[in-house]
Amino acid sequence: MPKKNIVVVGTQWGDEGKGKVIDWLTDRVGCVVRFQGGHNAGHTLVINGKKTILRLIPSGILREGVPCVIGNGVVLSPVALTQEIEELESTGVDVKSQLVVSASCSVILPSHIALDQARERAKGKNAIGTTGRGIGPTYEDKVARRGIHVCDLLDKDRFWSKLEPLVEYHNFLLTNYYNEEPVSAKESFDEINKAFEKFGSLVADSASVIEAVKNKGESILFEGAQGTFLDIDLGTYPYVTSSNTTAGAASVGTGMGPLNIESVLGITKAYTTRVGAGPFVTELHDETGMRLAEKGNEFGSVTGRPRRCGWFDALILRRSARMNSLSGLCLTKLDVLDGFDTVKICVAYKLNGETFTEMPMDSDLLEQCEPVYEEMPGWDVTAGIQNIDNLPEAAKNYLVRVEELVGVPISLLSTGPGRTEIAVLNDPFSEETAVNAAGEI
Ligand code: GDP
Ligand code: IMO
Ligand code: MG
Numbered sequence: 001m002p003k004k005n006i007v008v009v010g011t012q013w014g015d016e017g018k019g020k021v022i023d024w025l026t027d028r029v030g031c032v033v034r035f036q037g038g039h040n041a042g043h044t045l046v047i048n049g050k051k052t053i054l055r056l057i058p059s060g061i062l063r064e065g066v067p068c069v070i071g072n073g074v075v076l077s078p079v080a081l082t083q084e085i086e087e088l089e090s091t092g093v094d095v096k097s098q099l100v101v102s103a104s105c106s107v108i109l110p111s112h113i114a115l116d117q118a119r120e121r122a123k124g125k126n127a128i129g130t131t132g133r134g135i136g137p138t139y140e141d142k143v144a145r146r147g148i149h150v151c152d153l154l155d156k157d158r159f160w161s162k163l164e165p166l167v168e169y170h171n172f173l174l175t176n177y178y179n180e181e182p183v184s185a186k187e188s189f190d191e192i193n194k195a196f197e198k199f200g201s202l203v204a205d206s207a208s209v210i211e212a213v214k215n216k217g218e219s220i221l222f223e224g225a226q227g228t229f230l231d232i233d234l235g236t237y238p239y240v241t242s243s244n245t246t247a248g249a250a251s252v253g254t255g256m257g258p259l260n261i262e263s264v265l266g267i268t269k270a271y272t273t274r275v276g277a278g279p280f281v282t283e284l285h286d287e288t289g290m291r292l293a294e295k296g297n298e299f300g301s302v303t304g305r306p307r308r309c310g311w312f313d314a315l316i317l318r319r320s321a322r323m324n325s326l327s328g329l330c331l332t333k334l335d336v337l338d339g340f341d342t343v344k345i346c347v348a349y350k351l352n353g354e355t356f357t358e359m360p361m362d363s364d365l366l367e368q369c370e371p372v373y374e375e376m377p378g379w380d381v382t383a384g385i386q387n388i389d390n391l392p393e394a395a396k397n398y399l400v401r402v403e404e405l406v407g408v409p410i411s412l413l414s415t416g417p418g419r420t421e422i423a424v425l426n427d428p429f430s431e432e433t434a435v436n437a438a439g440e441i
Helices: 018-026 078-090 110-126 137-142 148-155 154-176 185-200 205-214 286-297 314-324 364-368 394-405
Strands: 008-010 032-033 041-049 050-054 068-070 101-102 220-224 263-270 272-274 308-310 328-332 342-351 353-355 370-377 410-414 422-424
Touching: 008 018, 018 220, 018 263, 018 328, 018 410, 032 286, 068 205, 078 185, 078 286, 078 370, 101 185, 101 205, 110 137, 110 185, 148 154, 154 185, 205 220, 263 314, 286 308, 286 370, 314 342, 314 394, 314 422, 328 394, 353 410, 370 394, 394 410
Parallel strands: 008 220, 008 263, 032 068, 032 220, 068 101, 263 328, 328 410
Antiparallel strands: 041 050, 272 308, 342 353, 342 370, 410 422
8 A cells, every 4th residue: 555645636727637536546545535625616537437526525435445534624515415425325335434524614504605696696797706605605704713613513502502693694794785685594404404414423533534544554635626726825816716725725624734745746637727707818719719618528517617718828837836836747638639730838928018937926917918829739649548658749749848847747647537548657656756758757
């Protein structure tokens, strides 16, 4: 059994293919733990042609016997979790034998969802384009120290004593500020209690569960949701989610100290996509963008919204590599670029007549940047390739160029949605020095 503990993060704006890769890596670890976000995530696994979309439950759940932990950094909707457990159970997955829910997760209430949606409506054309799942308001209440934790649900009196004033406060905002309907505290109480019956037995001091796995000498896989530039601190603010999505959050979101993190794998789409509003320098509004969207099936797995598409942006990746301490990249969806005569990589930005190679952190400036592209010859087919030696030369050159520009070696290459459509360039668990896509150290 390998020893390394690995954090997996999205390096762009989410939907890079994290779920697929986590499922693949789970084969070799002692547990998988989600450390942030909530059911705004949508992680797709395709196994023997069968598609499973996970929202809250870690993407290791389809590997029998591997404990899957929802860590304390996650915001948890009891109703969404119950639905997801039931969906998986109906397909024969024994969820309860694997799933652990942290007693310290913040609870998403119906009034958080109402507030999220009311705020988006009030913002009109300036809306963030949230998933409408109550993520932002729940994190707000957590930071304001008035939130409800999963452990509060264990005692009904305690739960009600915290819920009633909180819903009253939410209703004040909903009715007086947003002119919306109030939410019933009693109905929320009943709905959550009912949902809790389904997973109450899975609640634990999750940090101790993970610690026990570590003490057995087994690896821990930390599963990130969303992507680096949706990070509340490091992303394209305010067009971000409300959690820290970068690798540093793996520690605080699970209760495992930072020295437990030995490797960070950055999941990176071979091009770029984004759902919702916000700056996106390489976005394509033309036929090429449509071709990427169609070939890549770029529609949100949770909301069904079309994803905005564009070429690979080396500037954002370089910043992502630094902010996450990336040890390796997993380049996904290379097959979506199959058949293009040429492919482009953004290597610099232009702003007010100046050219520069560092991504600005100010979203207003980023919005005004124009991409400067390098064009490379395309290739025929990479779909399904599992051995890098079988890649067309032009595809290999693309990988080498990505590595050069980002400054991080590619560990894994994904060439299709299926579990087995993956090539290993550098084993993410190995201690050996990584080679580049050309096979050089
Ligand atoms: P996540 O949120 O990062 O887990 O990514 P999503 O599951 O939301 O979106 C990624 C989509 O791409 C899913 O539909 C996957 O099945 C699919 N996918 C993952 N890797 C590949 C790949 O290498 N090639 C292709 N064509 N599809 C992929
Ligand atoms: P996975 O884990 C892509 C985006 C939303 C919106 C912004 C804020 O599947 O990669 P929120 O509901 O979180 O307050 O919305 O963040 N967003 C995602 N985009 N993939 C995701 O998750 C996302 N989760 C949130 O579209 O722009
Ligand atoms: Mg997704």
